[in-house]
Amino acid sequence: MRLTSTCCTRLACLPSFLSTIMSYPGLTTEQMLRKDQKVTCRAGTRVAVSAVYMDLEAFLRRPDLLEDLNAFCQTHSYDALVAMTIFFDAHSEPVRQLAVFCPHVALRMAICGALERSHSPMLKLTPFPAAYPNLQAYLQGNTQASRKKLLPLLQEALTAYSESMKIPAGQPEAASSEQVDKGLDRAGSTLTPGLSQDEDDPPLPPTPMNSLVDECPLDQGLPKLSAEAVFEKCSQISLTQAPTPALSKK
Secondary structure, eight states: OOOOOHHHHHHTHHHHHHHHHHHOTTTOOOHHSSSEEEEETTTTEEEEEEEEEEEEEHHHTTHHHHHHHHHHHHTTTSSEEEEEEEEETHHHHEEEEEEEESSOOHHHHHHHHHHOOOOTTTEEEEEOOOTTEEEEEEESTTOOOOOHHHHHHHHHHHHHHHHHHHTTTOHHHHOHHHHHHHHHHHHHHHHHHGSSOOTTTTOOOOOOOTTTTTTOOOOOOOOOOHHHHHHHHHHHHHHHHHOOOOOOOO
């Protein structure tokens, strides 16, 4: 399908449009985290994964953040929280960041270790300074790795953590980092192919034919897309808008 100049102009405006509609004026931290959230669970361990559409630095500066995160996890019986911050920079390029909050040291080590060592996809994580206990923050170099791709990694980490917690009788001590690492290796080799799909996410509706052509009525209204899905599409568009040399006329 050929895109008109008007259509390209509209696509170029998407980053600023998303920054406007995804702001959080007046929302509490809990409301922000629940606005776009998934939950993954393995062997009774529950982890919330929330998409937060703002800069991680600004998110970490929210007043009483640590108390809010603790209350959020306790209220909803979550053992850990992964906040995926998403925003567009001054050049309309997508930026992704991660914050892992978990009061349980062994579980936090399992989650962070799985994300740091992941090769499918490779997240390209760089530690980000965060002056909070029980919280590890990262810059995510691979902006194409969305939450849908992160969920299988978390499921793998929870499986490894569950196995590392199965301590033989007569050995009551807590699991060591070596046990967690071994559990991650075993879980990685037995991860089922179906986990690469987000089971909670229904398939997106097909795009109406010529929906980007001028004067298309879209009689049935716009398809219901999550903010995460819209962001991912914008990221793909930004990568395909590199200038190409014009073909010479014969």
